[in-house]
Amino acid sequence: MKRSKRIRAFLITLFLLASPGYPATHEARSAQPSAADPLPSWNEGAAKTTIIRFVQSVVDKKGPNYVSPESRIATFDNDGTLCVERPTYFQVEFTLNRIKVLAEKHPDWQGDKLIQAAIKQDLATLRGKYRVKGLGKLMALTHSGITTDEFELAVRNWIKTAKHPTTGRLYREMIFQPMLELIRYLQESHFNVYVVSVAGIDFMRVWAEEAYGIPRENILGSRTKLKYDKINGRPVLMKSSDIIFVNDGDGKPAAIHQMIGRKPLLSFGNSDGDIEMLEWCDANEHKSLAAYIHHTDAQREWAYDRGSRIGTLSKGLDEAREKGWLVVDMKKDWKIIFPFQKAKAAAGR
Amino acid sequence: MKRSKRIRAFLITLFLLASPGYPATHEARSAQPSAADPLPSWNEGAAKTTIIRFVQSVVDKKGPNYVSPESRIATFDNDGTLCVERPTYFQVEFTLNRIKVLAEKHPDWQGDKLIQAAIKQDLATLRGKYRVKGLGKLMALTHSGITTDEFELAVRNWIKTAKHPTTGRLYREMIFQPMLELIRYLQESHFNVYVVSVAGIDFMRVWAEEAYGIPRENILGSRTKLKYDKINGRPVLMKSSDIIFVNDGDGKPAAIHQMIGRKPLLSFGNSDGDIEMLEWCDANEHKSLAAYIHHTDAQREWAYDRGSRIGTLSKGLDEAREKGWLVVDMKKDWKIIFPFQKAKAAAGR
Numbered sequence: 133m134k135r136s137k138r139i140r141a142f143l144i145t146l147f148l149l150a151s152p153g154y155p156a157t158h159e160a161r162s163a164q165p166s167a168a169d170p171l172p173s174w175n176e177g178a179a180k181t182t183i184i185r186f187v188q189s190v191v192d193k194k195g196p197n198y199v200s201p202e203s204r205i206a207t208f209d210n211d212g213t214l215c216v217e218r219p220t221y222f223q224v225e226f227t228l229n230r231i232k233v234l235a236e237k238h239p240d241w242q243g244d245k246l247i248q249a250a251i252k253q254d255l256a257t258l259r260g261k262y263r264v265k266g267l268g269k270l271m272a273l274t275h276s277g278i279t280t281d282e283f284e285l286a287v288r289n290w291i292k293t294a295k296h297p298t299t300g301r302l303y304r305e306m307i308f309q310p311m312l313e314l315i316r317y318l319q320e321s322h323f324n325v326y327v328v329s330v331a332g333i334d335f336m337r338v339w340a341e342e343a344y345g346i347p348r349e350n351i352l353g354s355r356t357k358l359k360y361d362k363i364n365g366r367p368v369l370m371k372s373s374d375i376i377f378v379n380d381g382d383g384k385p386a387a388i389h390q391m392i393g394r395k396p397l398l399s400f401g402n403s404d405g406d407i408e409m410l411e412w413c414d415a416n417e418h419k420s421l422a423a424y425i426h427h428t429d430a431q432r433e434w435a436y437d438r439g440s441r442i443g444t445l446s447k448g449l450d451e452a453r454e455k456g457w458l459v460v461d462m463k464k465d466w467k468i469i470f471p472f473q474k475a476k477a478a479a480g481r
Numbered sequence: 482m483k484r485s486k487r488i489r490a491f492l493i494t495l496f497l498l499a500s501p502g503y504p505a506t507h508e509a510r511s512a513q514p515s516a517a518d519p520l521p522s523w524n525e526g527a528a529k530t531t532i533i534r535f536v537q538s539v540v541d542k543k544g545p546n547y548v549s550p551e552s553r554i555a556t557f558d559n560d561g562t563l564c565v566e567r568p569t570y571f572q573v574e575f576t577l578n579r580i581k582v583l584a585e586k587h588p589d590w591q592g593d594k595l596i597q598a599a600i601k602q603d604l605a606t607l608r609g610k611y612r613v614k615g616l617g618k619l620m621a622l623t624h625s626g627i628t629t630d631e632f633e634l635a636v637r638n639w640i641k642t643a644k645h646p647t648t649g650r651l652y653r654e655m656i657f658q659p660m661l662e663l664i665r666y667l668q669e670s671h672f673n674v675y676v677v678s679v680a681g682i683d684f685m686r687v688w689a690e691e692a693y694g695i696p697r698e699n700i701l702g703s704r705t706k707l708k709y710d711k712i713n714g715r716p717v718l719m720k721s722s723d724i725i726f727v728n729d730g731d732g733k734p735a736a737i738h739q740m741i742g743r744k745p746l747l748s749f750g751n752s753d754g755d756i757e758m759l760e761w762c763d764a765n766e767h768k769s770l771a772a773y774i775h776h777t778d779a780q781r782e783w784a785y786d787r788g789s790r791i792g793t794l795s796k797g798l799d800e801a802r803e804k805g806w807l808v809v810d811m812k813k814d815w816k817i818i819f820p821f822q823k824a825k826a827a828a829g830r
Contacts, residue, residue, distance in 0.1 A: 202696060280738055324698075337742050347551060348742035349673075355739055360731035360757055367760045369738050376725065382709035389629055389718050390704055391740060393686050393697035408709055411716045 170317040172467075173310040173474070179465040182458050183314065186421045187321050190397065197419045201322040205396045207352075207388060207409060208315070210329035210336060212402040212443040213425050214344060215307040216296070218434045219255055220442065222303055222339065223331045224267065226290050228253050230274040246270070253297060259441075272373035279368040280334060280358065287338040301472070307343050309471045311400075311425075315344055318398065326350045326396075328388060328409060330380040334371065352387045354379045380405045385412035400425060400460075403443045407451060414455060423458035424448055432469050433462060519666040521816075522659040522823070528814040531807050532663065535770045536670050539746065546768045550671040554745045556701075556737060556758060557664070559678035559685060561751040561792040562774050563693060565655040567783045568604055568647060569791065571688065572680045573616065575639050577602050579623040595619070602646060608790075621722035628717040629683060629707065636687040650821070656692050658820045660749075660774075664693055667747065675699045675745075677737060677758060679729040683720065701736045703728045729754045734761035749774060749809075752792040756800060763804060772807035773797055781818050782811060 170187075174180040189197040190204060211217040231250040234241075241247045246266050249257040258266055275283070296306050318325050327340045333353030340346045357374040360367065379387050385408050388396065399406075399413035402425040410422040424445065427436050438446040452459050462469070468477045519536075523529040538546040539553060560566040580599040583590075590596045595615050598606040607615055624632070645655050667674050676689045682702030689695045706723040709716065728736050734757050737745065748755075748762035751774040759771040773794065776785050787795040801808050811818070817826045 333739055349740070351742070358735040358738060360734055367734065367757070367764045369735060385709055385716065386707040386718060389707060390682055391698070393700070408716070415716045 170320075171310065171313050173313055173477070175465055175467050177465055179458060179460045183421070183423075186398070186419075187317065189419070191321050199397055199418045202324075203394055203397065203418065204318075204321070204323040205392060205394050206315075206318045206323045206325045206398040207328045207384075207392075207396040207413070208311070208326070208399070209401040209403070209406045209409070210327050210331060210340065212427065213308075213400050213406075214311050214315075214327070214340075215303075216433065217443050218436075219298060221331065223335045225253075225294065225297070225303070226287065226335065227267070227270050227274050229290055229294060230286060231270055234274065247273075268373075275332065275334075276356070276371045276373040278371050279363075280371060281368065283334050283371055284338055287335055288342075291339065291342055301470075304343050305470060305472050307471065308425075308466075309468055309474060310466045312344060312471065314400075315346065319345075323398065324350065326352060326388075326392065328352045328379065328384050330354055330378065330405060332356070333379075352379055352384075352391050354383075382408045384409035388412060396420065399423070401448070402427065403445050404448045407448050410448070410452075410457065414457070421458065422452075422455075423460060424452050425460050426462060428461050429463035429466075429469070431463075435463075519669075520659065520662050522662055522826070524814055524816050526814055528807060528809045532770070532772075535747070535768075536666065538768070540670050548746055548767045551673075552743055552746065552767065553667075553670070553672040554741055554743050555664075555667045555672045555674045555747040556677045556733075556741075556745040556762070557660070557675070557748070558750040558752070558755045558758070559676050559680060559689065561776065562749050562755075563657060563660050563664075563676070564652075565645070565782065566751075566792050567785075570680065571652055572684045574602075574643065574646070574652070575636065575684065576616070576619050576623050578639055578643060579635060580619055583623065596622075617722075624681065624683075625705070625720045625722040627720050628712070629720060630717065632683050632720055633687055636684055637691070640688065640691055650819075653692050654819060654821050656820065657774075657815075658817055658823060659815045661693065661820065663749075664695065668694075672747065673699065675701060675737075675741065677701045677728065677733050679703055679727065679754060681705070682728075701728055701733075701740050703732075731757045733758035737761060745769065748772070750797070751776065752794050753797045756797050759797070759801075759806065763806070770807065771801075771804075772809060773801050774809050775811060777810050778812035778815075778818070780812075784812075 171180055171184065189195050190199045192198055208214055211221045215222065228250045231247060235247065235251055246262050246269060249262065250270050291304055294303050295301060296303055299306065315325055325346055327336060327344070327346055327350065329336045329352070331353050333351060333355055336353040337348045337351040340351050341348050354375065355377040357372045357376050359370040359372060361370050362368065377383065377387070384406070388409065395416040396409070396413040397416055397418060398421045399410050400423045401410055406424070410424070413420050413422045426445065426449070427434055427443065429435060436443060437449060438444070449459070451457070468474060520529055520533065538544050539548045541547055557563055560570045564571065577599045580596060584596065584600055595611050595618060598611065599619055640653055643652050644650060645652055648655065664674055674695055676685060676693070676695055676699065678685045678701070680702050682700060682704055685702040686697045686700040689700050690697050703724065704726040706721045706725050708719040708721060710719050711717065726732065726736070733755065737758065744765040745758070745762040746765055746767060747770045748759050749772045750759055755773070759773070762769050762771045775794065775798070776783055776792065778784060785792060786798060787793070798808070800806070817823060
């Protein structure tokens with residue numbers, strides 16, 4: 133390579149690094165969208181085109197829909213939007229696993245039928261007999277009376293080894309490759325990407341950072357009261373079971389307002405619990421993109437919407453049609469679902 | 482300039498822009514520290530040296546105290562730390578002013594003695610007779626039953642014209658020039674700078690963005706419940722007077738944990754309400770810098786600490802001595818106090 137060419141290549145590299153708003157402190161992770169196609173796991177079609185055209189219009193300084201980087205806020209629901217939510221939410225699986233771990237030190241738990249059902253991961257009994265109250269008790273046993281540091285370590289360890297009960301895959305593999313590519317595409321287009329989840333913030337923060345490469349300060353979740361205390365003179369925050377904020381439904385725009393202070397420019401959900409967040413996005417003064425992930429693929433993932441107990445999507449589906457929001461059809465719009473299918477897809481080309 | 486020199490200059494410019502973690506989306510504001518001296522309004526001495534050496538050690542990749550940019554969290558209290566808090570907090574002044582504005586549409590308020598004291602800005606009566614309960618009533622009248630957008634506009638308008646009762650200066654001029662320089666120095670050293678204030682988040686967000694150039698998503702404050710509603714089909718968040726979180730004392734580390742998820746690496750406060758935040762900073766796994774601003778300058782600002790009603794600094798002063806935290810002596814350590822003294826100081830050199 134000639135000297136002038138080398139300088140030119142160097143300049144281009146630097147110029148890419150120097151783009152304003154590039155989230156340089158957070159390494160780009162595995163999704164690696166190519167420059168040519170930022171969404172390689174999406175099939176060609178209306179959904180992919182809508183997303184790419186929208187992002188292009190936002191970053192086009194000369195276009196009518198240009199938005200400056202500080203207002204490029206993207207908010208994603210987690211369960212069912214970025215990862216599988218069947219047979220149940222990951223945090224519930226974590227809870228059952230943690231009950232099992234803690235039970236070793238609690239011989240007094242042996243006669244407790246709720247705890248025994250949890251240890252057996254007997255979701256049918258837990259749902260049918262113990263319901264939300266039972267889950268509340270299990271959450272209290274596993275999520276409180278522990279410092280935030282200890283809890284973080286427990287979540288981190290769980291993520292390393294825990295496997296999905298149906299597929300036997302690691303949980304961290306049960307995430308949606310097309311959404312990973314979208315997150316990376318947005319980050320590279322200088323969007324500030326957030327997760328806005330009903331899950332507890334201390335759980336979600338560890339999960340979202342590891343699974344999606346979204347920094348921990350960009351995680352919004354449900355919150356319980358924390359007690360400031362000292363152990364051997366060292367300050368700690370003790371987790372309690374006293375819920376002070378539920379980050380679902382109309383809680384989502386409230387949390388987005390109080391934690392971010394700007395309306396989303398792009399927002400993805402997958403259930404009726406995301407309606408208000410999508411409406412809040414839709415109310416952005418700039419042209420915005422609100423979207424649902426529709427679980428339509430019984431073969432490769434799960435198919436459910438109106439009648440489902442988990443991830444009910446009914447009112448949202450109607451409203452999306454009425455307002456012209458994007459509805460992503462997993463079966464039709466996604467070439468592959470999970471990251472581990474990438475190699476296969478590439479080989480099959 | 483020769484071509485090779487031009488290329489070199491261009492490369493250097495790009496290289497500076499490309500430094501990891503540079504908060505490129507947020508313009509640097511007025512403080513303009515020179516490359517030679519990032520803190521020109523600080524007198525030479527132990528405080529200035531401690532701060533500069535600390536920041537240099539954090540960014541020194543080869544040194545033992547290097548911290549990667551994503552963990553460079555700086556948290557600042559607001560009232561008394563970044564701006565004047567006498568005769569009372571800015572948000573209280575805003576409240577009294579807003580009562581006056583609203584009174585024009587409320588002839589029914591004419592017989593209300595609390596409201597009349599507020600309109601007269603009669604702090605003695607308000608404090609002596611009506612106390613916290615009276616302030617609570619005034620806050621409810623001015624801070625609730627209004628959408629977050631309307632409230633933001635009211636704060637923005639107030640900031641534009643409101644004047645400090647003692648000095649007659651605009652409130653936005655009653656901020657500490659040495660702290661502005663410190664904020665800018667930290668931002669340029671790739672710290673993520675936050676305000677952590679007992680003031681309401683919707684007030685503080687507008688204030689801190691305008692006064693200090695700290696982006697709105699980096700503001701932590703007290704929170705009241707928000708009600709998601711629709712006006713003519715358009716979604717809004719209505720402010721209520723139902724306080725759900727008080728961001729003071731042991732609330733500060735809790736909020737820092739739940740909103741940022743990392744311990745501060747540097748933290749400045751000025752009162753006993755900041756003790757827990759500074760302890761939380763002190764507990765950082767990296768070498769950290771916890772500091773108090775000590776109001777010692779009766780001539781140029783105010784002098785108060787242990788006996789004061791506003792900004793009491795007593796237990797904190799003892800703890801700072803015990804733990805070796807930095808205590809900034811305003812009289813001794815600051816060359817000038819306010820931005821409008823800059824020109825004078827330069828002329829007097």
